[in-house]
Amino acid sequence: MIQIGVDFGGTKIEAAALDADGRFLARLREPNPGDYDAAIRTVVELIVRVEAEAGGQGTVGLGGPGSISPRTGLMRNANSLYLNGKPFDADLEKALGRPVRMANDANCLALSEAVDGAAAGEKVVFAIIVGTGCGGGVVVDGKLINGANGIAGEWGHMPLPWPKADELPGAKCWCGQMGCLETWVSGTGFRRDYKAATGRDLTGEAIIKAMREGEAEAVAAFDRYVDRLGRAMAVACNLIDPDAFVLGGGLSNVGELYERLPRVIRSYVFSDVWEAKIAPAKWGDSSGVRGAARLWA
Numbered sequence: 001m002i003q004i005g006v007d008f009g010g011t012k013i014e015a016a017a018l019d020a021d022g023r024f025l026a027r028l029r030e031p032n033p034g035d036y037d038a039a040i041r042t043v044v045e046l047i048v049r050v051e052a053e054a055g056g057q058g059t060v061g062l063g064g065p066g067s068i069s070p071r072t073g074l075m076r077n078a079n080s081l082y083l084n085g086k087p088f089d090a091d092l093e094k095a096l097g098r099p100v101r102m103a104n105d106a107n108c109l110a111l112s113e114a115v116d117g118a119a120a121g122e123k124v125v126f127a128i129i130v131g132t133g134c135g136g137g138v139v140v141d142g143k144l145i146n147g148a149n150g151i152a153g154e155w156g157h158m159p160l161p162w163p164k165a166d167e168l169p170g171a172k173c174w175c176g177q178m179g180c181l182e183t184w185v186s187g188t189g190f191r192r193d194y195k196a197a198t199g200r201d202l203t204g205e206a207i208i209k210a211m212r213e214g215e216a217e218a219v220a221a222f223d224r225y226v227d228r229l230g231r232a233m234a235v236a237c238n239l240i241d242p243d244a245f246v247l248g249g250g251l252s253n254v255g256e257l258y259e260r261l262p263r264v265i266r267s268y269v270f271s272d273v274w275e276a277k278i279a280p281a282k283w284g285d286s287s288g289v290r291g292a293a294r295l296w297a
Contacts, residue, residue, distance in 0.1 A: 005293030108291030131249025230264025
């Protein structure tokens with residue numbers, strides 16, 4: 001059995017073919033053209049090409065920004081704004097000539113890592129993306145939880161919990177709200193916070209390097225970041241008490257997070273004891289495309 005996964009990112013679109021054991025049979029990527037019709041064509045062409053390399057047709061799953069509204073059938077909440085208000089899954093199915101299952105990128109991360117990744121064998125898994133944006137996904141007993149309205153795990157667009165005076169009202173988020181987690185604990189939010197404190201606009205990698213070299217302002221920015229991420233994760237603990245957290249995105253590669261987050265979470269969680277696994281995604285940048293393929297599992 002061949003499973004095709006498509007990872008629809010803001011800058012690139014990747015398609016891959018997996019066999020029944022999760023091995024890659026083919027893998028290709030193209031730049032995201034930034035236009036709706038061209039994006040549909042790019043996805044279809046990639047699927048055709050990976051199936052040719054894999055030697056047969058497969059089921060097709062796609063992970064990307066936003067989600068399909070169960071009421072209207074139209075895309076919503078996508079930071080690739082040209083997708084919003086469009087029947088993306090229906091148009092893709094029409095162009096491809098077969099069914100397509102779709103989920104957001106954080107859900108695909110969660111599914112990939114719960115099936116055979118860093119959280120394999122865990123009952124309740126909460127996956128977090130801390131990259132350019134901030135998202136979340138929930139898997140219970142190996143099954144993706146979408147929710148009644150298709151928004152389960154939309155963690156990036158709740159407010160920062162237990163805010164301090166200087167964190168209010170927070171920056172305006174692209175979604176229209178103020179102080180969303182995405183404005184604080186995404187890689188973009190980390191950079192924004194450092195720039196607000198120092199006046200210097202550095203990449204996340206440069207800030208982490210400076211922190212490791214002992215620069216006081218970078219150390220302070222990372223301290224604030226760990227506290228904010230830990231507060232947010234404590235809310236997830238109070239709500240669903242996951243057995244495992246899996247982190248993806250650029251900041252998931254910062255090893256110091258895994259050393260420091262448990263102490264912060266324990267100080268906010270509503271319990272006398274708290275333990276859970278916190279790990280980076282086993283499959284790294286491949287988790288999105290693997291999870292998309294697993295939407296038919």
